[in-house]
Amino acid sequence: MNTARPKRIFFVINSLEGGGAERVFSTLIEHLSRRLSARIELVLLDRYPEKYAIPADVPRHQLDCGQRFGTSIRELVKLVRREKPDLLFSFLTRSNCAAVIAGTIARCPVVISERVHTTSHFGSGLGATVNKLIVRALYPRADRVVAASHGVADDLAANYAVPREKLAVIYNPMRHDDILARAAEPPPIPLPAETWLAIGRLKPNKNFPMLIEAFARSGVAGDLVILGEGPDREALTRLAAEHGVAARVHLPGHVENPYACLAAAAAYVSCSNAEGFPNALVEALIIGKPVAVTDCDSGPAEVLRGRTAPKVRHATEVEYGILVPTNDAGEMAAALRLLAQQDRRTHYAGLAARRARDFDLEQTLAAYQDLIEGAL
Incomplete structure (x- = not known):
């Protein structure tokens, strides 16, 4: 035995x-x-x-x-x-x-x-x-x-x-079935009719100051909602006021079901300085959302291009979304204006789920x- x-x-x-x-x-x-x-x-x-x-x-x-x-x-x-x-x-x-x-x-x-x-x-x-x-x-x-x-x-x-x-x-x-099931639920918080959604810890590496500046400079309609909590909350609140968008930038903190918020959003946006593997980006694709994210080291380009490649120098439409140079609020503002166009939004939303199947x-x-x- x-x-x-x-x-x-x-x-x-x-x-x-x-x-x-x-x-x-x-x-x-x-x-x-x-x-x-x-x-x-x-x-x-x-x-x-x-x-x-x-x-x-x-x-x-x-x-x-x-x-x-x-x-x-x-x-x-x-x-x-x-x-x-x-x-x-x-x-x-x-x-x-x-x-x-x-x-x-x-x-x-x-x-x-x-x-x-x-x-x-x-x-x-x-x-x-x-x-x-x-x-x-x-x-x-x-x-x-x-x-x-x-x-x-x-x-x-x-x-x-x-x-x-x-x-x-x-x-x-990536748990596709679970994500899609939770995305079908009502959002856990009230959301503006036109929501640009970001998700992450409120800390320097996520570079939400760049996102707030880009949103203010873009001239796009709607509101910016950043889900997450962290030490930069007060500084981000002050920055939104300095840029004149305090009433349109919302920091509701951590929510139990971000997928339902993603489903209700117009687009997903991220200004991270570094990522290993961008979970929230892939989750947005699973839910079928158009995306604009920084071309940081190292995961976003792999996800949106399907390969590693030289860094972009301007807001660039690639295979499955828009890549933006890091630390460049002007180019992120340009990316937001691109996604404000309904035809670009529809184009990338249609490709999102196809790319998500690779994960x-x-x-x-x-x-x-x-x-x-x-x-x-």
Whole structure:
């Protein structure tokens, strides 16, 4: 009789407090826990309220690292040494770095998943330089590295010494049926008749100041609604007043069903400075919305062109939407004026769902399953 214990995989992340990466992580656990031959166990480095549900039958290990890098390494090493899992699978930079160190010490295979364009995400300055050096020292030691887009993979190979043979590009899992079902519900908040919709944390990387300036300069009809919460709320409110559009710019905060808001909107817009894989952009396409977004590193061009390409210098109509240079409010204003034309809006709305079919949940799950099973 075979009495060997089932193999165990520790899925490691900072927390499930909120965010696109955390949502993807929880989706993977939900589906892969029923598909993998090994047992998934959840490891949370930090103790925070959880926004995303994990199946009740998934064992969990709750640490209390308080967002501290050194504590995360120490506590994860202790846990891995004690529990002896067969594989570590991690999301987000701090978890990734801690997992690589813990796996190296405990001689446990490690698969890490990078969700952002690392160089753009860290930016510049002394702290950014230190973080980049840490990533460069640790990421190449992982057994496999999953990148959320080809642009993310190119950055890791070119700037962080990750061997190409270790890299795998797997797009985020998009739950089309769930998104469309929720999009059919009534919006959770009142929306203006003509809504330009943006979604994201109110923080510098999303560059909502550029969007507010572009909206004010565009002369288009309707209102700008930005769904999300964050530290830049007061500054954005002041900026809208300075540009004379305070009555037409709305910051309702986080909403439980952004898909219904997307369905009611005229178009989706984004001015991000960096993206790993732009979840909200693909969700807008699934719902059939025309889009105008910045051509930032690294996901938007892949989504709207179907490939990586040189950066645009002006508001540019591409295969599935409009790309705009980063940090250029004038060109975003031009893009808004293009989408104010009904024929352009109809054209891109008709193409949106066709492109969205390329981001299939089953395809993503199969890719993750093959990669993880191969690393065990």
